[in-house]
Amino acid sequence: MIMEKLDSYFELTARGTTVLTEFKGAVATFLTMAYILAVNPAILSTSGGDCEYGDNGPFGPEYTLCQEETKRQMVVATAMTSMFACLVMGLWANLPIALSCGMGMNAYFTFNVVGFKGFGNVSYGAAMTAVLIEGIVFFVLAITGARYWIIKTFIPEPVRHAVPAAIGAFLAHLGLQTAEGLGIVVGDIATAVTLGGCSPEHRVPLVALDEACKADTSMCVTSDTYTCDVLGGQMESPTAWLGLAGTVLMVILLTYKINSSFIIGIGLVTVISWFRGTAVSYFGDDALGDAKFDYFKQVAAIEGFDKIAMKYDFGGAKGSDYVVALITLLYVDFLDTSGTLLAIVSSMGLVDENGDFPKSRAAFSTDALATIFGSFFGMSPITSYIESAAGVEAGSRTGLTSIFVAFFFFLSIFFAPILSSIPAWASGGSLIIVGALMCRSLSKVHWENPAHAVCAFVTVIVMPLTYSIAYGLIAGIGTWMIIKAVAFVLGMAFGIADPTIIEADEPAQVEKEAEPEKFAEDAAKESEA
Known part of the structure; x- marks a missing residue:
């Protein structure tokens, strides 16, 4: 009886899938995006959140402690918001698309709106108000059908066909870098990017040489971007080679039509990386590695929300800087989510001759509702994740996958120390593979026509x-x-x-x-x- 209801509601038979296949796809999707549980809090907490400067300013111990507490609360908030978003997508839109805080959007929110340690021109409370307003505007556009009409009217045919491949290239680019992948592509002073794969001791961070940095080197803003050119050691990193081995393993398994390819590859590399005292350990032999391992050993941990919940500042939501921030959040989130949804749904073969797909209005409304919900807990805009393509490649075709992913995010609320310890080099290979498979959409482009080809x-x-x-x-x-x-x-x-x-x-x-x-x-x- 239960299976019949599931089949009827999620259209399992009609879309040629099973509960087991949907579960495997959900695991693949979740494993490829589990890094968000660690990366998103790390980025957003850099803004300082609602922390106030103590007697020693933004670099004093009081402020640093507040930032650390904010970061831990944001781990739980990220998991909870993602769970809500995936539930809505699965139950309402019946699509195998997972959602969470948008990468890129969180960086823009942190470094361009609120600023590093709150040095920006918009306060954290005002910025959260902008996120709330953006979500409301998006929901109105989506529920009225205006959002889909805009996409259909203003995104031309060659661009629609190119978007899946373009996002595939973007995914592969992420998978080749350090923060989300293997660390084979790194920064370069002269050419922007170059061959990397060097060990941590050979990495030289790149800094933003602005006026503040020139005046006082302690004010130089660094990031995860680094170069291997200065100290050498390209392709000598054991983790890069372990990640490559996992990637090759997943490709071989996919070639033999094994749907659990991503689960096996990511899981194997992750388990190997959890052993301490090895060259590929995720928990290095330093203070940072010890801190990661101590957090990992907690297995289960839940934080409160007093540092991040309901921090709206409607009084501070004014001024030209605020307006620019609101408009930017609107159009970037609009285009990012629209492109991602169309790419994944197109790869599933659900798009009709008019460019529409089943329950499109519900799908476009989901990220708006999730953004409104996430703003309650201090989150930047929520968006559909292109990593959902990993689940689609594993066989996902219905919203049941999103329900399973929501369940995994629910578990991560309690087991964030475990799930946030999946190394980037374990999941990076899956992003590269999915990116390659998504390039098949280019076969629909009229390459014989220069206008279509160039666009x-x-x-x-x-x-x-x-x-x-x-x-x-x-x-x-x-x-x-x-x-x-x-x-x-x-x-x-x-x-x-x-x-x-x-x-x-x-x-x-x-x-x-x-x-x-x-x-x-x-x-x-x-x-x-």
């Missing part, structure tokens, strides 16, 4: 290089608008036909239009296998 290429290349889904979409859409504007002027003045229009009866187009149905059939066959 698609610009979208794909800009997205990973600017570290932003939004900027990739802006570049692709902007290029298309310029070409269309020129074509319109030439057509009106000289009667020249618009070269961007593809005739529907062209053989190549007919073949391409049949691909979504073919993909759906292939996906169903793979799920059955």
